[in-house]
Amino acid sequence: MPTPPAYPAEPARVLLLGFGAIGRHVATLLAPEREAGLLRMCAAEREVAAHRDRAVPGVELSTTGTDTDCPTWAEALAEADLVVECAGVEPAGEYGPQVIAAGMDLVLTSVGALADPETALRLLAGPGRLWVTNGAIGGFDVLGAAAEAGGLDAVRIRTSKLPTSLLRPWMTDQQEAQLRSLSPGDDPVTVFSGGPAGAIEQFPANVNVAVGLAWATRGRADPAVGTGAGVGPxxxxAELLRRSLERVRVELVADPAAGRSRHEILATGPAGxxxxxxxSAPSPENPKTSGLTALSVARTVRGALGLP
Ligand SMILES: NC(=O)C1=CN([C@@H]2O[C@H](COP(=O)(O)OP(=O)(O)OC[C@H]3O[C@@H](n4cnc5c(N)ncnc54)[C@H](OP(=O)(O)O)[C@@H]3O)[C@@H](O)[C@H]2O)C=CC1
Ligand SMILES: O=C([O-])CC(=O)C(=O)O
Known part of the structure; x- marks a missing residue:
């Protein structure tokens, strides 16, 4: 007879970093687990006062900011078993490494944080474990298998989004006006072409999937040789990821006809x-974000906690 899964005696304490579109959707998706007493949830925001009117039942609030009527980030972290980052690339780089260093597991949604070599090293340094969510894309079982066997030579991703969801503060007035003027029937405009690290630097809220793809296709070191003399795990x-980030090519397209965000992956090599x-259907909380991301994060959380 199969051994029944070992459910934790106490509810697992999950701390969300960021309670925006993805955080709220994840909290809603994990409501059955909360109601079944399998987990408790707290969400850290930088301005809790601004979030009180959008409370999700059963989710406590804490702050990375200066609110005084709720637990601080440090207090909430001390109580947590698992941290789930869904705040953005910058806060992931700021808070993620301290979570890992404290020996706590971290689910990373802003996977783009891994494009920075220093942050990647710190996120991979342990003792906490890093759980990289698939996010809005997938197929990583077969892509990972092919990459691990050295079976991929080229990996590409083409992401198409509505032009206005690609507006960024660094854009010139002319670039902004071009994106705003595109209307259905106009040709799509490529706004970025290059590697995932450059893409995430310019579009941190749009191409986490590209860094996720590089992570998934980093392959594995030859156990006999490792990745180089004296290189720890x-x-x-991190070195495998660095090479993979160089191999993945990204095209980001502003498409006025894109009713939904679209991600197209092409990987080729000896494996095929x-x-x-x-x-993805849009997020119920924010139509600019793929709803699939929160579904992936909820699944990653269940996996990290060993929940069914
Ligand atoms: N892997 C993937 O496939 C995908 C990954 N993502 C990543 O997920 C991130 C979140 O997406 P989404 O939920 O749609 O974005 P939202 O902007 O809706 O939510 C982000 C939330 O995080 C909060 N936040 C930002 N900085 C901090 C901080 N220092 N401390 C606490 N809270 C903070 C924001 O607060 P405030 O209101 O104060 O700004 C906001 O409420 C994206 O930025 C992107 O990096 C997104 C889509 C796909
Ligand atoms: O939601 C999406 O379609 C993907 C996205 O923004 C990202 O990867 O950052």
Missing amino acids: QAGQ RIELAFE
Whole structure:
């Protein structure tokens, strides 16, 4: 007879970093687990006062900011078993490494944080474990298998989004006006073409998937050789990721006809030709974000906690 899964005696304490579109959706998706007493949830925001009117039942609030009527980030972290980052690339880089260093597991949604080599090393350094969510894309079982066997030579991702969801503060008035003027029927405009690190620097809220793809296709070190003399496990993983970030090519397209965000992946090599396309329903909390991301994060959380 199979051994029944070992459910924790106490509810697992999950701390969300960021309670925006993805955080709220994840909290809603995990409501059955909360109601079944399998987990408790707290969400850290930088301005809790601004979030009180959008409370999700059963989720306590804490702050990375200066609110005084709720637990601080440090107090909430001390009570947590698992941290789930869904705040953005910058806060992921700011808070993620301290979570890992404290020996706590971290689910990373802003996977783009891994494009910074120093942050990647710190996120991989342990003793806490890093759980990298698939986010809005997937197929990573077959892509990972092919990459681990050295079976991929080229990996590409083409992401198409509505032009106005690609507006960024660094854009010139002319670039902004071009994106705003695109209307259905106009040709799509490529706004970025290059590697995932450059893409995430310019579009931190739009191409986490590209860094996620690089992570998924980093392959593995030859156990006999490692990744280089004297390279420890986390440095080895970081080096594999660095090479993978150089291999992945990204195209980001402003498409006035894109009703939904679309991610097209093409990976080729001795293992074969793998083509994948993803069009997610919009997030119920924010139509600019793919709803699939929160579904992936909820699944990653269940996996990290060993929940069914
Ligand atoms: N892996 C993937 O496939 C995908 C990953 N993502 C990543 O997920 C992130 C979140 O997406 P989404 O939920 O749609 O974004 P939102 O902007 O809706 O939510 C982000 C929330 O995080 C909060 N936040 C920002 N900085 C901090 C901080 N220092 N401390 C506490 N809270 C903070 C924001 O607060 P405030 O209101 O104060 O700004 C906001 O409430 C994206 O930025 C992106 O990096 C997104 C889509 C796909
Ligand atoms: O939501 C999406 O479609 C993907 C996205 O923004 C990201 O990867 O940052």
